[in-house]
Amino acid sequence: MSENVTADADTPSTGTDRVKRGMAEQLKGGVIMDVVDAAQARIAEDAGAVAVMALERVPADIRAQGGIARMSDPDMIQGIIDAVSIPVMAKARIGHFVEAQVLQSLGVDYIDESEVLTPADEAHHIVKTGFTVPFVCGATNLGEALRRISEGAAMIRSKGEAGTGNVVEATRHMRALRAGIRALGTLDETELYVAAKELQAPYDLVAEVARTGKLPVVLFTAGGIATPADAAMMMQLGAEGVFVGSGIFKSGDPAQRAAAIVQATTFHDDPAVIAKVSRGLGEAMVGINVDTLPADQKYSSRGW
């Protein structure tokens, strides 16, 4: 895609595609951790997180407690911004463009338009191109990823199934994204038009992925990562970095587990390192078998 804005010599331009997507490039190879207060944010920063995601309840608690999950209290987000020097992300409900406006005004560094919160619109996502702050969005397959990018997402994460501690859906979505990208590379120009129709995604983006063999934005993974080996597996499957939600602060020793997942992400291709950092981590979060989730509790089916 072309860049939004070309800078003049003396007018610095903010909020361009390059600045938004470039921010995600700087997060690559890193771990972004869900935190609910300043103390957790400091633990995450100390462990080597590249960013924190500020939210009121981690997904496992949203599942347990039920009710409508919304954008967090601005005071709580501000408290986390003030507590750490690494980037702070926060979640807005799918389609809730006013929550996104509020988060931008608070100065968060990235907005996650997230299926973990209760959707505010069952047909439309936020038009993200008009914002200065960049957005990350979830996707379960290539068509969904490209629709989000066409709306202005500057980063994609595979959805997985948040709050389960079960990596199976993250695996499914990473494999689906990867297979979708690979399949486009085998098509000729005529076939790409049909592929765009089938993917329900803009032709230009489909053609770009076919040409480059990758998404035009950074691809992270999320949803169910609970161990260093989970994180390393996602990296080996082609993720460029990892979101860990409930997996850290719902475990026995959050500080140690957080540091271990950071190291396993960097040394994802070295089993000896993964073994070393996996020792003596204590209890992992108690998982949920995704098959037992009722349909309305599957967050990954939210988003369109």
Add this chain to the structure above:
Amino acid sequence: MSAPTIGVLALQGDVREHRAVLEQQGARTVAVRRPEELEQVDGLVLPGGESTTIAKLADRWGLLEPLRAALGGGLPAYGSCAGMILLADRLLDAPADQQTIGGLDVTVRRNAFGRQVDSFESEVAVQGLGGPPVHAVFIRAPWVEEAADTVQVLGRVSGGPADGRIVAVRQGDVVATSFHPELTGDTRMHRFFVELVRERS
């Protein structure tokens, strides 16, 4: 003349982009995550990324002292953004325990331009590169607050609220920029560094 081998510190960050541009300029590249990988290189690039993360991983995996020794021994180095922070002798707005490799006698302020909503693109004239100003991309970027007399200032911000701030420096064979030439397709900064390494090796 044989191609120089340039290491890219690969603990976290936009490693791939730096490697691609360096290889385009005729260098061989090596991802550096361990001390033994550092021993193979004629020069080192410190990429953009999260400086606190990179510093912690370098510390945990016994890379900080070998990096300091290599820089102290005259290994040419180039750092962009987080790389500039890692090369600075002194930091502002950093966690109290944040370590650096050092090598540049400067004080660098982290996130100096503000948060991500303040990240920007602008033109910066960089001494020694030739041609038009560099189209520079600043992402939660640092700047050089103070530089010793032995440090050569290569570029400053022109215009906007940060007009005049130092964003490109050189001291001996150590070079750093606040901005990310690896994201723009402008290869001059990397060509300059590859040439510098070639001359020294």
